[in-house]
Amino acid sequence: MKIAVNPIACEGHGMCVELLPELIRLDDWGYPVIELERVPRRLDGLARRAADVCPTLALLLVEE
Amino acid sequence: MSAPAGLPRLLAGVGAGMESSAGHQRRHGPLPTLSTTGLIEVVERSGLRGRGGADFPTAAKLRAVAARRKVSAVVVNGSETEPASRKDVTLLEHVPHLVLDGAILCAHTVQADSVFVRMSARAGAAIDSVETAIAERAAGETPIALVVGPDGYVGGEETAVIHQLESGIAKPTYTPPRPYEKGYRNRPTLIQNAETLAQIALIARYGPAWYRQLGTDEDPGSTLLTVSGAVAKPGVYELSFGTPLHQLIDAVGGPSEPLQAVLVGGYFGNWLSIEDAWHTRLARESLREHGASLGAGVLVALPARASGLAECARIASYLADQSAGQCGPCIHGLRAIADGVQELADGTASAGTLERVRRWCGEVDGRGACHHPNGAARFVLSSLRVFSHELAAGEPASRRRRQAV
Numbered sequence: 001m002k003i004a005v006n007p008i009a010c011e012g013h014g015m016c017v018e019l020l021p022e023l024i025r026l027d028d029w030g031y032p033v034i035e036l037e038r039v040p041r042r043l044d045g046l047a048r049r050a051a052d053v054c055p056t057l058a059l060l061l062v063e064e
Numbered sequence: 065m066s067a068p069a070g071l072p073r074l075l076a077g078v079g080a081g082m083e084s085s086a087g088h089q090r091r092h093g094p095l096p097t098l099s100t101t102g103l104i105e106v107v108e109r110s111g112l113r114g115r116g117g118a119d120f121p122t123a124a125k126l127r128a129v130a131a132r133r134k135v136s137a138v139v140v141n142g143s144e145t146e147p148a149s150r151k152d153v154t155l156l157e158h159v160p161h162l163v164l165d166g167a168i169l170c171a172h173t174v175q176a177d178s179v180f181v182r183m184s185a186r187a188g189a190a191i192d193s194v195e196t197a198i199a200e201r202a203a204g205e206t207p208i209a210l211v212v213g214p215d216g217y218v219g220g221e222e223t224a225v226i227h228q229l230e231s232g233i234a235k236p237t238y239t240p241p242r243p244y245e246k247g248y249r250n251r252p253t254l255i256q257n258a259e260t261l262a263q264i265a266l267i268a269r270y271g272p273a274w275y276r277q278l279g280t281d282e283d284p285g286s287t288l289l290t291v292s293g294a295v296a297k298p299g300v301y302e303l304s305f306g307t308p309l310h311q312l313i314d315a316v317g318g319p320s321e322p323l324q325a326v327l328v329g330g331y332f333g334n335w336l337s338i339e340d341a342w343h344t345r346l347a348r349e350s351l352r353e354h355g356a357s358l359g360a361g362v363l364v365a366l367p368a369r370a371s372g373l374a375e376c377a378r379i380a381s382y383l384a385d386q387s388a389g390q391c392g393p394c395i396h397g398l399r400a401i402a403d404g405v406q407e408l409a410d411g412t413a414s415a416g417t418l419e420r421v422r423r424w425c426g427e428v429d430g431r432g433a434c435h436h437p438n439g440a441a442r443f444v445l446s447s448l449r450v451f452s453h454e455l456a457a458g459e460p461a462s463r464r465r466r467q468a469v
Contacts, residue, residue: 006238007391008433027427029396 001039002062003047005032009058016059019050032059067270071278073286074262075302078158082193085200088161095165095202096268103173104130107264109272111284116141116222116257117332117360119348122264129174129244129254136251138171138206139229139243140164140181142190142258143213143220146330147382148362151288152258154300156183157190159262160197164208166261169268171206174254179208182225184215217331217386221434222255224388235388236434257360259288279305283347287358291316293365294323309341313365322368325450329359331379332439335372335450355446372451373409376444380405383440394437397428401444408448408455418455422448 003023005016012030020043023036039047039061051059068076077083077091098106108123129135140163144152155163167179181194191212198208211229213219219234226247228234247253256264263285267275276284283305289312292298296317303312309326313319326341327333334356336344344350351357366375384398404421407413425441432438448455 005431006433007393007431008238010392012392027393027397028400028424029392031392031396031431033427033431 001044001047002037002064003034003039003051004037004060004062005034006058006060007031009056011056011058013055015053015055016050019046019053023047067274069277071286071304072302073266073278074155074159074162074259074288075300076159077162078154082157082196083159083161085161085197088159092162092165092266092269095168095265098169098172098268100130100173100175103169103264103268106267106272110263110267110275111272112260112263112267112275113283114257115259115263115287115360117146117329119357122256122260125244125256126170126173126254129252132174132244132252134251135174135176135254136247136249137178137180137229137253138167138174138176139225139248139253139255140167140179140258140261141220141222141225141255142181142183142187142194143225144187144258144360145184145215145217145220146332146360146362147217148292148327148330148364149290149360151290151300151361153183153187153190155258155262155288156181156187157193160190160193161200162262162265163258164197164201164261165265165268166256166263167208168201168205169264170254170256170261174252176206176254179206180229180248181208181210182220182228183210183212184219185212186215187212216388217383218388218434218436221436223434225255226253235390236432236436238433259361280347282349287346287361289346289361289363291363291365293327293363294320294367295365296320303346305347307346309336309344309346312346312363319365320367323365324368324370325366325372327362327364327366328356330362330364331383332435332443333357333359333362334442334446335366337450371409371454372447373405373454376447376451377402377406377409380440380444380447383436383443387436388434391432391437393428393431397424397431398437398440400424401428401440405444405447418448 017024024032104126112122114120142152213234221236223237243253279285323338325335380402384402387394428437
């Protein structure tokens with residue numbers, strides 16, 4: 001599974017970084033930068049949760 | 065109808081006004097009839113690539129759309145929102161039937177119900193020409209409609225063009241899906257740059273071997289170029305691929321004063337120092353050696369007395385203003401980059417500014433829905449590379465005479 005951000009929908013709430021600090025960091029303006037787009041198996045559950053709790057549903061999960 | 069030898073090809077009918085349908089047919093003959101696979105074959109053999117800036121092989125795009133069912137439309141992208149470009153507007157003003165011929169041939173090939181021509185408000189007389197030309201088209205052809213949109217830089221991006229047709233909002237949308245998958249009316253849509261369609265109209269008539277008589281094996285044919293800045297005769301020119309840049313500068317009357325650099329590819333493009341430019345040809349491989357590409361065929365000559373950093377700051381600020389305002393990294397990043405470059409140009413930057421600007425350029429890359437932040441970042445990084453001597457000199461560019469290009 002991969003993660004992606006829809007940058008039009010993203011408002012920089014930052015919930016994704018709270019849940020996935022290993023994969024995502026924030027830029028100088030508080031928007032997510034994906035450091036590792038392929039989600040390691042052990043983080044699958046957290047990635048799904050991050051996508052669910054994003055207030056604008058901007059975090060996308062792409063099944064491979 | 066004998067095939068025209070040499071140049072000009074696309075610009076052959078460009079005169080004072082618009083070439084009428086009758087004049088166009090006298091020059092090029094009637095619209096040829098090709099089978100649905102026939103057009104793709106001749107375009108493939110020609111080696112034609114898209115002239116909107118992305119350089120994508122046209123036959124591959126045609127084939128991808130033709131393979132899909134229920135194609136809604138062919139869209140002629142005549143937006144030309146790049147301020148330094150005038151080539152599509154020139155074609156649409158003077159030889160609109162050439163462009164419309166290409167669109168009609170493509171509509172037949174991908175079995176589209178309709179054709180749209182997207183232009184920008186600044187196109188002026190070209191809008192009148194296209195309206196006249198549409199009224200002159202033969203009865204029974206695929207219907208053609210003109211859509212005039214805003215001049216904004218990102219409004220010409222292909223998803224923004226589709227978005228405007230759908231809802232009147234000329235802003236890019238998130239991809240995937242791309243228009244060839246799901247475009248106008250949520251159906252596959254073929255969107256092609258105006259020059260690309262004009263080339264298709266000639267290739268369909270005179271054949272791929274004729275097309276390849278000019279240019280190189282890798283970059284066959286001719287291309288339109290909009291040349292501006294410090295040259296004697298700025299304007300729109302048609303030249304063969306492979307032409308050395310010094311020959312191009314000669315063709316536009318030579319420099320109007322000593323030059324220091326040439327911007328290739330427009331506001332998303334790259335600078336070549338004048339020394340590098342003299343050894344470069346209008347060909348993908350030659351330009352690639354300097355990290356450049358021809359984009360939509362825009363060249364701007366920067367005079368030696370101008371400050372490259374000041375020019376970079378002006379264009380970076382323009383690009384920041386032109387963000388569609390949809391994506392955070394583009395909204396905030398491009399403004400921060402432009403402000404940083406302005407400080408570097410003014411000599412008021414602090415110790416970390418240059419490193420920050422470089423880091424931001426890397427960070428905004430790929431983080432917008434469209435390529436706007438990527439293009440702006442590429443342009444700024446190229447400026448910082450080519451005009452690094454201005455940074456080292458520590459000489460505030462504001463003290464030097466500025467020249468707007």
